[in-house]
Amino acid sequence: MSFTKPDLPAVDPDTFLTKPLMERMRILALDWAENGFGSPRMVHTIYIAKLIFLYAIGGITIAAATSGLPAFWHVSEWWNQPIVYQKAVLWTVLLETIGVAGSWGPLAGKVKPMTGGILFWARPGTIRLRPWRWVPFTNGDRRTWGDVTLYVCLLVSLAVALLSPGVHSDSLSAVMPGNTSGLVRPTLVVAPILLLVLVGLRDKTIFLGARGEQYLPALVFFAALPFVNMIIALKLLIVVVWVGAGFSKFGKHFSNVVSPMVSNSPSVPLKWIKRAHYCDFPRDLRPSRLAGFMAHGNGTVVEIVVPLILLFSTNMWVTLLAALVMVVFHLFIVSTFPLAVPLEWNVLFAYTTVFLFLGFPNWEGYAPWEMSPPWLALIIAAALLFFPILGNLRPDKVSFLPSMRQYAGNWASAVWAFAPGAEAKLNRVTRSAGNQIDQFIEFGYEPQWAEITLQKTIAWRSMHSQARGLFSLLLKDLPDVDTRTVREGEFVCNSLIGFNFGDGHLHNEDLIRAVQSQAGFEPGELVVAWVESEALGSGVQHYKLIDAALGVIERGTWKVDDAVAEQPWLPNGPIPLEVTWSLASDQRAGRDQQDRGHGALA
Incomplete structure (x- = not known):
């Protein structure tokens, strides 16, 4: 495959386009099985450069510079600083809300321009989709200047919280007396929370684009909970996301996702490995036993069992091994460049795994049963589980994102x-x-x-x-x-x-x-x-x-x-x-x- 040229199917284009639809699907499905989308390597390089320089180095630099911490290459000085994690979340939400993180670029169907998001959402007259008809003051399907103003205010509020220095926290100092960076001022997080809710009630596209189903609870925890409770609640949040995604993969859909995802991965250059994920290439493109194992062994089991181990383990070596598994899990997803390209989300989850479960392990007082009062953990867990449960029982009522069905193959x-x-x-x-x-x-x-x-x-x-x-x-x-x-x-x-x-x-x-x-x-x-x-x-x-x-x-x-x-x-x-x-x-x-x-x- 060329660095600048796509890998095009071996067909005569004029003849091919006259064939019946399903014959074209047969030819192109077989081509996908071996070559994926066929994007030039330049496209993947652009994504990697964006991920490294804009997201990772850019985000760490901003977090460190605004929190009185050393530069990004001094990893040991910032990786377990709570304010860095808070700002990593704020940075991710900001990029998602602008539209330069997930669902960006050619692999998401955006070629020229490569950015959607802000180019649509800050423009009056573009299509606005309300989440529920019963919500008052949401009639219509076009953005007004009021909608644009709310959206821009949301971006500004995220930027203010991100760029502002930390403030002292008594609850943080009680467990980390040497910490001098503090936490993001809770009152600065209130504005993004309220604005994301207001925007979301009128415009579900922006709410889902901001990945509000996952980041909104995190922002609430930043604003409302003392430090130890905040860490425990964040653990519950990421475990619910993992387990919900793993649970959604039970059934007969997910094996059909793995095969074409592996076929599209530039990190799998050998065609025989790609073919091995199908029953009998080129005659039978249903998923093979290998694909089934990858789906439900390396997928479903990992996403359910390993997170539960992380949540309840009090053994350092078991926790370290489980954390390593989840980091590799997310980096594997990044390597496949799935068509929605949620690369930043996966990198954040890899970092979250290390920060929460190794930086603040259960045996140091950050276990779920250490929350004060203990029943609060049950209430938070129940609240976090509400939409995943409802969305699996009534998928017509809940988007597949709050339902935690990422990559499950069971999609509208x-x-x-x-x-x-x-x-x-x-x-x-x-x-x-x-x-x-x-x-x-x-x-x-x-x-x-x-x-x-x-x-x-x-x-x-x-x-x-x-x-x-x-x-x-x-x-x-x-x-x-x-x-x-x-x-x-x-x-x-x-x-x-x-x-x-x-x-x-x-x-x-x-x-x-x-x-x-x-x-x-x-x-x-x-x-x-x-x-x-x-x-x-x-x-x-x-x-x-x-x-x-x-x-x-x-x-x-x-x-x-x-x-x-x-x-x-x-x-x-x-x-x-x-x-x-x-x-x-x-x-x-x-x-x-x-x-x-x-x-x-x-």
Whole structure:
């Protein structure tokens, strides 16, 4: 693979683009299995440089300089300083809220510009998605100057807390009498907390982009708890995130995530290792036993068992080993460059592991049972578990991020199918980026190769369980699907609202309705196959077929067993779908009833 040139599939582009949709998916899925996205090494280098220089060195330098500590290379002087950890969190939240951390750059569908976030969220007239319709004063789907002002105030409040010097803390001095850096002034953390909540009630995109489901509790702990309780509460928070993510991987979806993730990793250069993650490459691209072991041995078990050991261990060597496992776990995720590219998040969690469990170990008075009063730990744990439990039982009510289903493969997702030429209507929507096809062409791709590169994203989706149902739905309801432009919903979403982290709730009928108000698609020009996550133990996924001009036109379900048993390119045809409602049936029933009424009158 070239440093500056992508690794393109070995196809003739003109011939390839005339093939049926599922034949294209077969060719591109096989190519993905060996080559991943095929991004030039330059792209990965940009991410690494951003991670090292902007995030790590930049964040440590700011934290140290504003806290009276030595420069970043004096690691022993700052790694276990509480104010450095607080400012590491604030720095991460600031970058996430700006939009230059997770869901940034080409691997997230942002090519030109590479940044979404602030370019959308600080601009009035862009699409705003409210989390709940029942919240007062949240009507509408466009940002106002008031929304922009709230967002900018949130950024300023984070920067003020980050750049301000620490203050003395009696609770810190009681356990670390030699500490001179103090803690971030609690009152300075109150403003980001309130503003993140206010912004989030009007705009779920920014709240999720800031990773509020994880960082908001941390900020609350910074502001409200004495030092020992704060450390214990932070331990509970990270363990809930880990265990919640591990628990969500039980089931039949996650093994399908591991194979294409490993295939996309530049740190796995040997193709035979990538092929070994599939049952029988190139005939069978279902996950192999190796992929299953990687998923549930190195994944599920590690994320549940090891964090619980960290939380309760009072043995130094056991804790040290467990901490090392979790650090390696997060660095492995970084090495795979997953398409949502949550690199900063993983580095912060690796540092958090060391800071909390080795810097303030249980045997020195920082165990969960040391919280004062002890019952407070139970209340905090219950509060932290509320959304993960609700989100697994009712995934339609909670984003998969607060549900702690990162990387679980059990996602709400979608594919968008445009009639020929209709995709260009998206450029009527107020936003700060063009369609991805135009971004790739402007970046230097030939038009045919730009199209094939984007089709690799739906081929990647086809390698996950839910896509077998999504493509089945398109095949069933769109006889012209082979001539349509089919796009991955997550990537389209990025160009429309400046963020997506794999959450299909960000591109459901609410977004489509907001897009339609400016794009003005005719009936049939844009049809979206959309599916909700599987509720815990249900065995089915609930889908919607959405016409941009008509709204939801069909609802139904498919069995997860049927989806995971099929190949990405559906060689046996669509999997079985059970239609529970359709607009066409309602209209026929209405006409029949009207005809019966006319007959009675006659």
